[in-house]
Amino acid sequence: MATARNPAELIRPLITPEGVDLRVKLADAGTRASAFLLDVVIIVAAAIAVTLVVIFGLGGLGVKEAEPLFIVWIIFIFLLRNVYFIAFEAGRRAATPGKRIVGVRVASRSGAGLTIDQVIARNLMREIEVFLPLSIIAARGGAGVADTLSTIFGLVWALLFSLFLLFNRDRLRIGDLLAGTWVVETPKLKLVEDLSLRKDPVARRFHFSPAQLDAYGIAELHKLEEVLRRDDYFAMKAVAETIGHKIGAKIEPIDSRTFLTAYYGDLRAHLERKLLLGNRKADKYAR
Amino acid sequence: MTLQAGTDAVRQSLASFRQEREADWKAFEALLSRVEKRAPRTLSEDELLALPLLYRSALSSLSVARATSLDSALIAYLEALSLRGYFYLYGARRGLRQRVGDFFLRDWPAAVRDLWRETSVSVALTVVGAIAGYWLVASDKRWYDAIIAPTLAGGRNPDSSVEVLRSVLYDGGSSHFLSGFAAYLFTHNTQVAILAFALGFAFAVPSVLIILMNGCMLGALFQVYAAKGLGFELGGWLSIHGTTELFAIALAGAAGMRIGTRIAFPGELTRMAAAAQAGRVAATAMVGVMVMLLFAGLLEGIGRQTITSDATRYAIGGGMLALWIAYFYLFRLVRHGNG
Numbered sequence: 001m002a003t004a005r006n007p008a009e010l011i012r013p014l015i016t017p018e019g020v021d022l023r024v025k026l027a028d029a030g031t032r033a034s035a036f037l038l039d040v041v042i043i044v045a046a047a048i049a050v051t052l053v054v055i056f057g058l059g060g061l062g063v064k065e066a067e068p069l070f071i072v073w074i075i076f077i078f079l080l081r082n083v084y085f086i087a088f089e090a091g092r093r094a095a096t097p098g099k100r101i102v103g104v105r106v107a108s109r110s111g112a113g114l115t116i117d118q119v120i121a122r123n124l125m126r127e128i129e130v131f132l133p134l135s136i137i138a139a140r141g142g143a144g145v146a147d148t149l150s151t152i153f154g155l156v157w158a159l160l161f162s163l164f165l166l167f168n169r170d171r172l173r174i175g176d177l178l179a180g181t182w183v184v185e186t187p188k189l190k191l192v193e194d195l196s197l198r199k200d201p202v203a204r205r206f207h208f209s210p211a212q213l214d215a216y217g218i219a220e221l222h223k224l225e226e227v228l229r230r231d232d233y234f235a236m237k238a239v240a241e242t243i244g245h246k247i248g249a250k251i252e253p254i255d256s257r258t259f260l261t262a263y264y265g266d267l268r269a270h271l272e273r274k275l276l277l278g279n280r281k282a283d284k285y286a287r
Numbered sequence: 288m289t290l291q292a293g294t295d296a297v298r299q300s301l302a303s304f305r306q307e308r309e310a311d312w313k314a315f316e317a318l319l320s321r322v323e324k325r326a327p328r329t330l331s332e333d334e335l336l337a338l339p340l341l342y343r344s345a346l347s348s349l350s351v352a353r354a355t356s357l358d359s360a361l362i363a364y365l366e367a368l369s370l371r372g373y374f375y376l377y378g379a380r381r382g383l384r385q386r387v388g389d390f391f392l393r394d395w396p397a398a399v400r401d402l403w404r405e406t407s408v409s410v411a412l413t414v415v416g417a418i419a420g421y422w423l424v425a426s427d428k429r430w431y432d433a434i435i436a437p438t439l440a441g442g443r444n445p446d447s448s449v450e451v452l453r454s455v456l457y458d459g460g461s462s463h464f465l466s467g468f469a470a471y472l473f474t475h476n477t478q479v480a481i482l483a484f485a486l487g488f489a490f491a492v493p494s495v496l497i498i499l500m501n502g503c504m505l506g507a508l509f510q511v512y513a514a515k516g517l518g519f520e521l522g523g524w525l526s527i528h529g530t531t532e533l534f535a536i537a538l539a540g541a542a543g544m545r546i547g548t549r550i551a552f553p554g555e556l557t558r559m560a561a562a563a564q565a566g567r568v569a570a571t572a573m574v575g576v577m578v579m580l581l582f583a584g585l586l587e588g589i590g591r592q593t594i595t596s597d598a599t600r601y602a603i604g605g606g607m608l609a610l611w612i613a614y615f616y617l618f619r620l621v622r623h624g625n626g
Contacts, residue, residue, distance in 0.1 A: 078474040121570030128485040178566030189367040273297045
């Protein structure tokens with residue numbers, strides 16, 4: 001439930017002023033929940049640390065001198081609760097530490113720059129989505145008057161608002177809805193090796209005829225790339241057998257990686273040449 | 288074999304596509320990592336100029352790669368890199384100082400002006416609430432405990448003697464933690480303001496109730512003092528920070544109402560677009576509300592206990608109110624140009 005059944009459902013066009021579609025991917029509910037929980041852990045840890053310092057400060061100073069400390073403490077807790085999210089999301093990365101760790105950020109739905117009022121609007125709404133019902137439960141529990149009914153009501157409230165983003169296709173919280181924002185993935189990817197450049201002397205042995213290369217299309221090529229990059233012996237063996245069977249090539253079991261590398265290189269070159277000629281072969285069913 | 292030669296040539300040209308541009312991508316990635324961590328000031332002039340150029344070259348590489356290359360890892364890398372560059376270059380481009388300046392000179396007063404209808408409704412509701420509170424407590428003093436929570440009452444109730452009530456007004460009662468209490472009140476009031484704003488999306492009903500309730504508390508407190516002949520003195524005690532604070536809470540309620548009414552009656556826009564537009568105006572006003580509440584907290588913490596003359600209290604309270612009204616509603620007359 002936390003992830004969309006089809007990942008392509010979460011891809012949205014983002015046309016830059018230069019006219020290139022960057023195709024952003026919206027963060028799924030599970031990612032956002034883990035980012036939020038990370039942030040809550042950070043806030044609570046900071047609050048506990050500061051409270052401990054204040055308690056020991058109070059013990060050492062006596063009540064009269066402790067008053068300024070008490071004021072600082074109240075304001076600090078207030079800032080933690082209300083300003084933490086706003087300050088980080090208004091920053092250059094538009095993401096709280098929790099969001100940074102899971103690799104997402106806040107962006108404006110219109111594609112323009114994220115403005116500070118949008119950040120404020122989406123974060124003040126969090127107050128009623130999560131903090132209000134939970135703090136009511138906490139306050140009543142602390143006073144010893146928490147009854148089952150109000151606890152259930154508070155939990156249902158918090159749950160309903162947290163799950164709101166599962167019920168719309170753009171994965172919007174109430175806060176996102178009001179601010180005109182959404183949360184997108186910004187993965188940091190490393191530039192990895194180009195598989196077709198692998199120079200394997202053994203792979204030179206393999207030569208494929210045009211008929212053998214015509215057996216597959218782009219979709220299969222990408223699957224093959226995935227398998228090769230994962231570099232899992234058994235997966236490669238299974239794939240090598242399937243391909244060998246389909247194109248009628250005999251391969252020794254030990255050779256599956258070499259064979260797949262050679263076939264990948266030739267298939268890609270074959271399909272890319274077709275691309276240059278204006279013929280995009282989407283998958284093995286395309287003619 | 289002709290085919291073999293052909294595929295080799297294709298491989299060659301695609302390999303050179305990547306080899307020729309790889310250095311640019313790496314340079315762009317390194318620059319981005321630096322500016323994302325630190326201020327753009329740390330870049331040299333050449334690097335600053337290179338940034339948009341490298342971004343465009345990455346974008347054009349992406350277009351070429353999409354059209355000719357089937358290396359999905361390479362395309363994914365270029366997409367992620369271009370997206371990072373896009374967010375950096377087209378994200379919040381103005382400096383923080385400029386944004387803060389714009390907020391105080393233009394955005395905040397404009398947002399408050401934009402909310403003038405809701406603000407008048409909010410003020411009217413406060414007055415109605417105050418009258419109701421006054422009348423309720425006057426008719427039966429048991430209402431007082433129902434309206435004002437004992438933690439906020441601070442020992443004031445209809446049975447208190449004139450001396451106790453007077454001492455709260457002029458000596459700060461018996462509390463040793465007065466400024467601590469003021470800080471607590473500030474966070475409390477801010478929380479009330481946030482609720483009045485955030486609950487507004489439920490078609491404005493909760494905002495209206497919160498504002499009414501706030502007025503009610505005011506009226507109830509006033510009745511207790513007025514019954515003992517201290518109405519004028521309470522007015523002075525409240526007004527020194529109250530004009531700022533009540534105005535701020537009225538604005539928060541107005542911001543909430545704006546969101547609620549726009550969701551209920553989006554007009555020509557779609558409901559989503561109307562909600563987003565209202566949300567942004569309201570959020571700007573809300574930051575202003577926080578600033579006002581901070582002012583109110585300072586006035587309360589510093590001024591209320593040290594200034595004990597009724598006339599000075601009224602003067603400061605009235606002065607603050609005049610200042611806010613002038614700033615919000617008259618300020619634009621002074622500005623020239625397209626403001």
